[in-house]
Structure formats: C-alpha cells, structure tokens
Amino acid sequence: MKHQVCKYEELELERKKAVVVNGKAIVLVKSKNGEVFALRDVCPHKGPCLSLGMIDENCSSSSVGEYIFEKDKEVLRCPWHSWEFDIRTGRSIFNPDKVRVKTYEVNIDNGLVYIEV
Numbered sequence: 001m002k003h004q005v006c007k008y009e010e011l012e013l014e015r016k017k018a019v020v021v022n023g024k025a026i027v028l029v030k031s032k033n034g035e036v037f038a039l040r041d042v043c044p045h046k047g048p049c050l051s052l053g054m055i056d057e058n059c060s061s062s063s064v065g066e067y068i069f070e071k072d073k074e075v076l077r078c079p080w081h082s083w084e085f086d087i088r089t090g091r092s093i094f095n096p097d098k099v100r101v102k103t104y105e106v107n108i109d110n111g112l113v114y115i116e117v
C-alpha cells in the first residue's frame with residue numbers, strides 16, 4: 001500500500017528523515033544525486049535507529065593503507081557501532097548477503113514522497 005510520508009523538500013538539509021508507517025519505523029535517505037531511498041529504521045545488530053546515524057561515501061580498499069572513496073556508493077552508518085548499510089539496497093558493507101535492513105519502494109510525485117509498505 002502506498003503512503004505519502006513527506007514533501008521532497010523536507011529532505012534537503014539533513015538528507016534523511018525518520019517516519020512511521022503502519023507502526024513500522026522507516027528512514028528516508030536522499031542520495032547526493034537526489035534519489036530517495038527508504039530503509040527500515042532499526043539496526044539489525046542491537047536495534048538503535050539508523051536515522052540517528054550519518055550518511056557517508058563508502059570507503060573500500062584492496063590493500064593496506066589504500067582508501068578508495070566511492071562517491072556513487074553512499075552508506076548509512078549506525079550511530080552505535082558504525083556498521084554501514086548501502087542506502088540503495090540496505091545490504092551491509094561487511095557482510096552484504098547475511099546482514100541487511102529491509103528496503104521499501106519510493107516514488108516521488110509532484111514534490112511529495114510516497115513509500116510502498
């Protein structure tokens with residue numbers, strides 16, 4: 001079922017917003033290029049709200065001392081122990097097949113953000 005959750009402009013400053021739809025805590029995240037994604041607002045490790053965490057570029061490495069910042073791959077970092085989740089897929093960076101958060105479909109229409117729950 002499609003729910004209107006906020007105006008697109010509400011995501012301009014912080015680029016994230018916590019909402020509750022049908023009793024489900026969800027965090028909306030706006031990427032640098034303006035796309036909006038919706039993830040369950042609960043860290044699968046110990047349960048804090050991911051909406052209290054930071055959005056950042058993913059940092060990868062193929063060798064010791066090498067840091068590659070991936071500008072097109074953004075993550076939402078848990079505020080407690082810094083597990084990182086891809087904002088597009090909800091998959092964790094350290095174990096993407098086993099540790100992830102649920103994602104929801106997002107539509108933007110006429111400046112309003114809708115999610116499918």
Ligand code: FES
Nearest residue numbers: 043045046078081
């Ligand atoms: S509670 Fe989120 S990483 Fe530990």
